Amino acid sequence: MRPRIFGLENEYGLIFSPNGRIYLPMEKVLGYIFEGLIPNSWPSNAFLVNGARFYQDTGCHPEYSTPECDSIVDLVVHDKAGERLLEACLPAAEERLREEGLSGEIYIFKNNTDSLGNTYGCHENYLMRRDVDFWKVTEQLIPFFVTRQIFSGSGKVLKVSGKPQFFISQRAQHIHEKTSSSTTSSRSIINTRDEPHADAEKYRRLHIIVGDSNMSEFATYLKIGTAALVLSMIEDGFNVTGMELEDPVKAIREISRDPTLKKKIRLDDGRQMSAIEIQRAYLERAREYLGTQPYDEVMDDVLSKWAVVLDRLDEDPMQLVREVDWVAKRHLIQSFVEKKGCGWDDPRVFLMDLQFHDVKRTRGLYYLMESKGMVERIVGEESIQRAMSVPPQTTRAKVRGDFIRFARAKNRSYTVDWTYLKLNGYWEETILCMDPFSPINRRVEELVSQVAGLRFYR
Structure with a gap:
């Protein structure tokens, strides 16, 4: 079979639950989440050091696009890395709220609908x-x-x-x-x-x-x-x-x-x-x-x-129940209904429906199942943690990640997109990267070699 490039884009649901009667624009909450991922660059449509893209989509949804992957296993790893990155931002974002006297909890859900009937997507990309x-x-x-x-x-x-x-x-x-x-x-x-x-x-x-x-x-x-x-x-x-x-x-x-x-x-x-x-x-x-x-x-x-x-x-x-999301969720809810003797119209059922998708692993129902060995894993947690900062090593994403590390180490302003890398300002330079299968770019390697003592993953 011919090689192929894959990508996944996930829009996430976002809720701020304040302690007390506080109104806070969701854009501000999202801004604090961005600060945890992309220091000093909010508002932004930004690429990360692992080659992925993180940005605000329509409806104030954080969206994570995986880096280019040429293997399905890598794609699963980097999709999960997006969840972990968002989860990792929660403590600092909540602390920033407390600094402004706005205590409360932030919830991030990897789902596709909200309580008002709106929908947000999961988009799959296949190079053909x-x-x-x-x-x-x-x-x-x-x-x-x-x-x-x-x-x-x-x-x-x-x-x-x-x-x-x-x-x-x-x-x-x-x-x-x-x-x-x-x-x-x-x-x-x-x-x-x-x-x-x-x-x-x-x-x-x-x-x-x-x-x-x-x-x-x-x-x-x-x-x-x-x-x-x-x-x-x-x-x-x-x-x-x-x-x-x-x-x-x-x-x-x-x-x-x-x-x-x-x-x-x-x-x-x-x-x-x-x-x-x-x-x-x-x-x-x-x-x-x-x-x-x-x-x-x-x-x-x-x-x-x-x-x-x-x-x-x-x-x-x-x-x-171990493999398929809708089956696992239905099993959880049915077990709850039978245990509590309530109906499917109980408000707690609709809350469980939402909590299944909470990306915080100590709170989300899917992750509580995972912690008890009740779900089938495909990849290891070590690989997911590595993918939070390291791009796939066999695609263009590696070039992008190396470039971003270089620019940050040199404290240089830069602009990045899927097909180009650009150093801004004095000695401005644009590097085209049109081949998504290529993990090598001669000019980026020259730039990387200028940063003494900085470790790059290969």
Whole structure:
């Protein structure tokens, strides 16, 4: 299989709970969080020393974009590193509030909806070949993404006609189009904005905005891994035919409302299939495709896990309480309801729904499960801690991280984007970095060598 660049963008929910009746603009709270990550640069759209991007998105949401990764495992690591970085900012941010006489707690949630019904996203990015017909690829991918929520959804309790109902996905009810160039006004399954952040003659970006943010490392690994595998097989001519849906937007919502996974959705040709059956059609085609390729340990593992997950979902979804976010959340809430003898409309149920996504590990329900060994891990904590300050060593992110360390060590003003690095002011210099696969830039190496005694990770 050809190499590929991956990236994940997560917008986070933010709440300030004051001690007393205090009004504080959320922009100020976010500013204190920024101070912990990017000293002396608020307000900012800034890149970090690990190659990632951190900025304020629409609606005053902190957003973390992973550095470019060329392995799915690296992507899981750096996605989790974003959580850890935000968590690490909380004590200092709360202390800054106390200095101003504004005591209280800051909560950061890796989820996709707020109490007012607004949604914020988790965006997936896959570098793809320019010479492949983009529209033919997207038509084959849409049924896959519509049904993938059965193992990648994060779960949500919503009131429907006044009664609480459990949904598989947080984002599914907010999707309005198959494809669109917008990420807010007409949210789609596949976003068509063509920003490859690379050589535009060779590549374009597949930008997926339909997925939920995942707390589960396993769910992230499988979500990205299956999508990458399906994309590769379509690029290489292993097409998936006959899976076109009559109404993808209707289908994605219907699937989300059925935790039993028995709901049949209508295809263009009049047939009706369940989400599991559609996923199995992609799985079997992927198995055929991998049989023609040189052995790839990660993709072989993804295929194996995909098959096991579909089998368990078919038998009883609750078997996947360790692996799948929506199953774990549903299990927690159901256990609570049975223990307390209350209903799903109890206010504490909606609070649990939110607390599942709290990134503070001593407080978040997902992390309390993790601390008790109740979830499946994919990566080690040591790797996550390292990724907070060290970029992937096999992509362009390494060049960016080295450059930022150099500029900070020299106390130089700088400007950084995905494709260029710039030293500002006297002897201003711009360095282009158009190849996302390259961890080496001769000019940056020359600059780095000027900083005596500064350790750079290679």
